[in-house]
Amino acid sequence: MSAGFDVIVVGAGAAGLVAAWHARQRGASVLVVNKGLVGRSGATITSGGGVSAAGSTLLALGLPGDAADTEEVFLRDTLQAGSWLNDQQLAAAMVSGVGPELKRLIASGVKYHVTKKAPGHSSGRGIHIKGPEMQKAVTNQAVAAGAQFREDFQSTELLRDADGVVVGIAGLDKRSGEADAMFGRAVVLATGGTTSNWHLRTAPEELSGEGHAMALAAGAELIEMEMLQFLPCCLAAPALWRGLQFPWTLGPQGGLRAWLLNRYGERFMARWDPERMELATRDVVSAACAAEVVEGRGSPNGAVYLSWAHLPKNIIDDYVTWSRSVTADWRWQGFDMSPLIERIREGYAVEVMPAAHFSLGGIRVDAQGATRVPGLYACGEATGAVHGANRLSGNAGAQMLAQGRAAGLAAARHAGRGRATARAVNKDDALAAIAAPLAAHGRDQALVPFELKDSLTQLAESALGAARSGPVLQQALETLRALRRDALPRLAPRNRERIWNRDWSDALECRAAIPVLEAALLGALGRTASIGAHQRHDMRGHHAAGPLQHSLVAQDGDALVLRHAAVAHTLMRAPC
Numbered sequence: 001m002s003a004g005f006d007v008i009v010v011g012a013g014a015a016g017l018v019a020a021w022h023a024r025q026r027g028a029s030v031l032v033v034n035k036g037l038v039g040r041s042g043a044t045i046t047s048g049g050g051v052s053a054a055g056s057t058l059l060a061l062g063l064p065g066d067a068a069d070t071e072e073v074f075l076r077d078t079l080q081a082g083s084w085l086n087d088q089q090l091a092a093a094m095v096s097g098v099g100p101e102l103k104r105l106i107a108s109g110v111k112y113h114v115t116k117k118a119p120g121h122s123s124g125r126g127i128h129i130k131g132p133e134m135q136k137a138v139t140n141q142a143v144a145a146g147a148q149f150r151e152d153f154q155s156t157e158l159l160r161d162a163d164g165v166v167v168g169i170a171g172l173d174k175r176s177g178e179a180d181a182m183f184g185r186a187v188v189l190a191t192g193g194t195t196s197n198w199h200l201r202t203a204p205e206e207l208s209g210e211g212h213a214m215a216l217a218a219g220a221e222l223i224e225m226e227m228l229q230f231l232p233c234c235l236a237a238p239a240l241w242r243g244l245q246f247p248w249t250l251g252p253q254g255g256l257r258a259w260l261l262n263r264y265g266e267r268f269m270a271r272w273d274p275e276r277m278e279l280a281t282r283d284v285v286s287a288a289c290a291a292e293v294v295e296g297r298g299s300p301n302g303a304v305y306l307s308w309a310h311l312p313k314n315i316i317d318d319y320v321t322w323s324r325s326v327t328a329d330w331r332w333q334g335f336d337m338s339p340l341i342e343r344i345r346e347g348y349a350v351e352v353m354p355a356a357h358f359s360l361g362g363i364r365v366d367a368q369g370a371t372r373v374p375g376l377y378a379c380g381e382a383t384g385a386v387h388g389a390n391r392l393s394g395n396a397g398a399q400m401l402a403q404g405r406a407a408g409l410a411a412a413r414h415a416g417r418g419r420a421t422a423r424a425v426n427k428d429d430a431l432a433a434i435a436a437p438l439a440a441h442g443r444d445q446a447l448v449p450f451e452l453k454d455s456l457t458q459l460a461e462s463a464l465g466a467a468r469s470g471p472v473l474q475q476a477l478e479t480l481r482a483l484r485r486d487a488l489p490r491l492a493p494r495n496r497e498r499i500w501n502r503d504w505s506d507a508l509e510c511r512a513a514i515p516v517l518e519a520a521l522l523g524a525l526g527r528t529a530s531i532g533a534h535q536r537h538d539m540r541g542h543h544a545a546g547p548l549q550h551s552l553v554a555q556d557g558d559a560l561v562l563r564h565a566a567v568a569h570t571l572m573r574a575p576c
Helices: 014-025 055-060 071-081 088-107 131-145 210-218 246-250 282-294 313-322 338-345 395-415 427-439 449-463 470-490 502-526
Strands: 002-010 030-033 148-150 153-160 166-173 178-189 228-235 259-261 304-307 350-359 376-378 549-556 559-566
Touching (some): 002 014, 002 395, 014 395, 071 088, 088 131, 088 395, 153 210, 153 427, 153 502, 166 427, 178 210, 178 427, 210 549, 246 350, 259 282, 282 304, 282 350, 313 338, 376 395, 427 502, 449 470, 449 502, 502 549, 502 559
Parallel strands (some): 002 178, 030 148, 178 376
Antiparallel strands (some): 153 166, 304 350, 549 559
């Protein structure tokens, strides 16, 4: 058993490290636990690095900004993009809380540039910091503040005392091959989203949802788990580049007026957003692309086409002279895209499709990052309801900075109230559950964890994609429950090696993925009308009756239970 800390932060992306820094500023002892290497894993390092802030906030920081773009305008844009499904208190806390954190980042010397107006924003808003630069800055700050670190530790269980208060974590130390537990007076979950449960995704592979599963088991609620943002115009072929978002960067996101076409050469966005067309928000473009495929107008690889053929060739050539994301020799995020550019120059369209990009739903928290479980906090993409039914570009950066600060401060306050660390009543059970897959090695009818993992990602891809239907969702729910009953107990690594046993880690990820996907399926089945990123293709044209409702999932015994609660429009009312 490791020594106790005031605050344990699970996850070393920007949200977690900002939380760690602020907790240290209040004098708390802090341990940051990370599934991989700090600075070389997680979503922050792979992100585009946008951070949205109101123009008035930028001006106060000495940056170019539009004085008419107030925090109120920024908040309204965020709520409008989220189809007014947002938790308005969380959205407002993000809008008002990002400024001080941007000031800290800029003072640290991080490289940035002011961003242009992006789809859904009413103004050019915020700054852009490359993902690796952002990760380096927040890592250095947390280290300098005196946070301690434990890497390659796969957290799987929250430890609780007899009163249900969270008092630590348990998990697998992949370096030593041992199940271990650590005490803390408060725990902050900054474990990121759940996108690695989809085959086609833009995020790294470790985001399987352990934080969500831990929170559920401890008594927290998940909110809007059916809401997953898809990034449109990611490459569908060739297989080597499948999932890369370069066409989106070269096209609508980067400002070039590329055209989306179906197999008949029709610009189908005219049916979805005739004014903005391909420059519509990401939820609209993703839904439109998925609908073309579902309705039989897709390309050979189950995608649609993106074409630049109507543009003069020198517009493509000149893109590298002004783009900040592509080098002069067409390298983008380390990939040599010149072979693709040659085909585009020759007039060929490329096949693109939506890819899982960002978890809009997650752990339910208040504006201070607190869950309904004492001692448990969460921040960043692990949480839900900030963005409602769709996220604007750059708002992920604003969320992780503002929420990291709030959760770190709140966790430190909780730890400072002087409560002695109590005995964890579930520690032995937690450690036994972590070791169970390894003990199952060699049993009859054992199942290789990767096989179940592959089945789960296929299920998510087919049922929880950008276009959904009730019958498919219901069948997926039944299949998932059967896998939990019949397949999960049979998971066993192919060898008994304890150190760096990938099968063992995969088994624990499957255990987390199943309740995460079940919560998403329950939410999707319970929301029969399309809204934002949740598009019920079988209910096209059907509008929800009555006030907007949040989808909330909690654990009741061994079962997950869905309930709904009205969305509170406490700060702004949706237009009639």
